[in-house]
Amino acid sequence: MAIRVQAEPFDLGAEADTFAAAQADAGAIVTFTGVVRDLPGGGLDRMEIEHYPGMTERALGRIAADAMARWDLSDTLIIHRHGAMRAGDLIMMVATAARHRKDAFEAAEFLMDYLKSRAPFWKKEHGAAGGDWVAARDEDEDALERW
Amino acid sequence: MAIRVQAEPFDLGAEADTFAAAQADAGAIVTFTGVVRDLPGGGLDRMEIEHYPGMTERALGRIAADAMARWDLSDTLIIHRHGAMRAGDLIMMVATAARHRKDAFEAAEFLMDYLKSRAPFWKKEHGAAGGDWVAARDEDEDALERW
Amino acid sequence: MIDVLYFAWVRERIGLPRERVETRAGTVAGLVEELRAREDRYAAAFADLSALRVAVDQELADFDAPLDGVHEVAFFPPMTGG
Amino acid sequence: MIDVLYFAWVRERIGLPRERVETRAGTVAGLVEELRAREDRYAAAFADLSALRVAVDQELADFDAPLDGVHEVAFFPPMTGG
Numbered sequence: 447m448a449i450r451v452q453a454e455p456f457d458l459g460a461e462a463d464t465f466a467a468a469q470a471d472a473g474a475i476v477t478f479t480g481v482v483r484d485l486p487g488g489g490l491d492r493m494e495i496e497h498y499p500g501m502t503e504r505a506l507g508r509i510a511a512d513a514m515a516r517w518d519l520s521d522t523l524i525i526h527r528h529g530a531m532r533a534g535d536l537i538m539m540v541a542t543a544a545r546h547r548k549d550a551f552e553a554a555e556f557l558m559d560y561l562k563s564r565a566p567f568w569k570k571e572h573g574a575a576g577g578d579w580v581a582a583r584d585e586d587e588d589a590l591e592r593w
Numbered sequence: 594m595a596i597r598v599q600a601e602p603f604d605l606g607a608e609a610d611t612f613a614a615a616q617a618d619a620g621a622i623v624t625f626t627g628v629v630r631d632l633p634g635g636g637l638d639r640m641e642i643e644h645y646p647g648m649t650e651r652a653l654g655r656i657a658a659d660a661m662a663r664w665d666l667s668d669t670l671i672i673h674r675h676g677a678m679r680a681g682d683l684i685m686m687v688a689t690a691a692r693h694r695k696d697a698f699e700a701a702e703f704l705m706d707y708l709k710s711r712a713p714f715w716k717k718e719h720g721a722a723g724g725d726w727v728a729a730r731d732e733d734e735d736a737l738e739r740w
Numbered sequence: 741m742i743d744v745l746y747f748a749w750v751r752e753r754i755g756l757p758r759e760r761v762e763t764r765a766g767t768v769a770g771l772v773e774e775l776r777a778r779e780d781r782y783a784a785a786f787a788d789l790s791a792l793r794v795a796v797d798q799e800l801a802d803f804d805a806p807l808d809g810v811h812e813v814a815f816f817p818p819m820t821g822g
Numbered sequence: 823m824i825d826v827l828y829f830a831w832v833r834e835r836i837g838l839p840r841e842r843v844e845t846r847a848g849t850v851a852g853l854v855e856e857l858r859a860r861e862d863r864y865a866a867a868f869a870d871l872s873a874l875r876v877a878v879d880q881e882l883a884d885f886d887a888p889l890d891g892v893h894e895v896a897f898f899p900p901m902t903g904g
Contacts, residue, residue, distance in 0.1 A: 458613055459606030466605055466626060466683070475626040476701075478694065479613060480904050483620040495903070496830055498896060501880035526903060536613070538904060547625065547705055547822075548736075554623075555698050558904055564882065566896075567903025568830035579831050582900035589695075627822050642821070643748055645814060648798035673821060685822060694904075705822055711800065713814075714821025715748035726749050729818035 447514060447522050449506045451497065453529040458536055465523050465541045472520045472543035474550040478558055484533040491572045495537065497528045498566035509560040513542070516556070517549040524557065526567065559589040594661060594669050596653045598644065600676040605683055612670050612688045619667045619690035621697040625705055631680040638719045642684070644675045645713035652712040660689070660703050664696040671704065673714065706736040742771070742807065746785070747816035750792065753785040768794050768813060769803040785815075793818055824853070824889065828867070829898035832874065835867040850876050850895060851885040867897075875900055 450456075458479055466475050484490045510522045519542055526538040540557045544550040569580040597603075605626055613622050631637045657669045666689055673685040687704045691697040716727040745758045765771040772789070775782045786792070789803060795814040796805050807813070827840045847853040854871065857864045868874070871885060877896040878887050889895070 457610075459608075459610035461606075462609050462624065462626075463604075463606035466628065469628065470681075471630060473628050473630040475624075475628065477609065477622075477624045477626075478698070479609075479622040479624075480694075481613070481616065481620050481622065483618060483692070496833075497903075498827070498829055498877070498880070498898070501877055501896070504880055534617075545630070547627075547702075551625070551698065551702050551705075555694075558694055558698075562904040563901055565903050566829065566877070566898065566901055568899065569902045570830070579899065580902045582902050587900070643751075644821075645745070645747055645795070645798070645816070648795055648814070651798055709822040710819055712821050713747065713795070713816065713819055715817065716820045717748070726817065727820045729820050734818070 447510050448524070449503060449510060450525045451499075451502050451506070452525070452527055455527070456525050456536065456539070458539060461523070461525065461539060462541065465521070465543065469520055469543040471545065472550075473545050474547040475541065475543050476547075476550040476554040477539060477541045478554050479539045480537040482531045482533050482535045482537055485571060485573050489573045490533045491574070492530045492532055493537075494530050494570045494572065494577075495528045496568045496570070497526075501566050502526070505565040506561065509557060509564065512560070513553045513556050517542075517544065517553040518546070519544045519549060519553055522553065522557065524561065526561070526565070528567065556593055559586070559593065562586045563590060594657050595671070596650060596657060597672045598646075598649050598653070599672070599674055602674070603672050603683065603686070605686060608670070608672065608686060609688065612668070612690065616667055616690040618692065619697075620692050621694040622688065622690050623694075623697040623701040624686060624688045625701050626686045627684040629678045629680050629682045629684055632718060632720050636720045637680045638721070639677045639679055640684075641677050641717045641719065641724075642675045643715045643717070644673075648713050649673070653708065656704060656707040656711065659707070660700045663703070664689075664691065664700040665693070666691045666696060666700055669700065669704065671708065673708070673712070675714065703740055706733070706740065709733045710737060742810060743812045744771070744775075745812065745814035747814065749817060750785050750815050754781055763807065765807055767803070767807060768796065768801065768805050771807060771813060772803065791817060824892060825894045826853070826857075827894065827896035829896065831899060832867050832897050836863055845889065847889055849885070849889060850878065850883065850887050853889060853895060854885065873899060
């Protein structure tokens with residue numbers, strides 16, 4: 447179980463390979479990767495992600511531990527960046543490894559749902575018209591209800 | 594939308610990177626990777642996967658097209674190996690890209706559920722006691738009912 | 741003449757991966773009856789149809805599927821890919 | 823003395839990321855009342871509590887959470903990570 451909160455870019459392929467190679471008895475590996483999308487019609491200059499150092503690591507650690515307790519997982523990984531990014535950059539990833547695919551899928555969705563609404567990150571999109579804080583979506587909050 | 598059926602190993606990291614880099618407006622990328630598990634207690638000499646050339650590609654192509662029609666996806670990838678593999682080897686992977694994570698997750702699970710029970714692959718495990726064809730699991734057939 | 745293909749343990753029991761079959765059967769089920777009557781190894785392979793799946797011209801089908809104009813029929817156990 | 827932290831647009835409206843606050847409030851809601859009374863920028867930031875979330879000692883909490891023994895309180899909008 448690894449948690450990394452960092453300003454630096456990460457390498458999806460290398461992370462996926464390292465994660466997969468470390469699994470001894472897992473038959474199923476799921477990864478989710480979040481990518482910076484451009485503004486509708488284009489023009490995103492940059493996205494800035496602010497976070498709450500200290501609380502961020504605690505929140506992600508608890509979410510990962512909850513997933514490990516709830517599903518039959520052999521491992522989890524969470525990487526989340528902060529700072530400035532451009533369209534197409536990778537924001538974050540999670541990975542789960544399990545004996546069976548149902549556990550790996552459900553745990554990855556659980557990690558994402560909680561990470562979206564319970565980990566202290568805030569996105570601001572900077573375009574030609576200035577900066578806008580991204581509003582939380584009701585459906586992200588609603589997504590927690592299924593767990 | 595790419596479908597590859599091959600005897601050769603594939604490189605998860607390189608495939609994930611290439612797939613992610615090709616997505617222009619996707620905010621969410623999900624990958625699933627299937628790994629050869631050892632026998633309970635160890636001792637798997639090799640797993641052999643037989644398939645039905647011709648029908649395999651048709652079946653996978655239809656499953657991928659169904660997923661593209663059903664969810665708001667920008668792309669899908671399916672790679673499935675056949676032939677002899679050892680414990681820890683990667684059997685197959687799927688990848689999905691979508692604007693939103695819900696579509697990417699659901700489509701990846703749909704691809705896996707159909708691929709498990711509707712694409713013509715058969716696994717045989719060879720251990721010390723000889724070879725055994727892997728039996729289909731009722732829960733894999735049941736998994737189709739949710740779609 | 742129809743190409744009949746066998747996969748996995750069906751192939752092993754019958755002892756060959758494919759063969760050309762001259763048939764008068766109108767459906768897959770009729771073809772199965774003809775094959776069963778040939779030899780014990782066929783009878784053994786087709787003993788329990790609920791354990792078998794069939795594809796007609798590379799599409800999954802039912803045992804009552806007609807054989808009219810069909811080029812290829814395949815028999816195999818439930819799939820276990822992924 | 824409590825460390826009070828602000829994030830995202832709460833930080834921007836108030837104009838600073840954190841400050842040390844001397845408070846007599848017994849709960850987070852009481853602290854909010856004290857801050858609102860300070861200046862317009864605080865009143866503006868705390869105008870609509872339903873748009874805000876609070877963490878007490880780095881754990882999500884409610885506005886009626888007690889401040890007894892608390893070191894750090896943070897105010898911010900709903901999270902938007904991932």
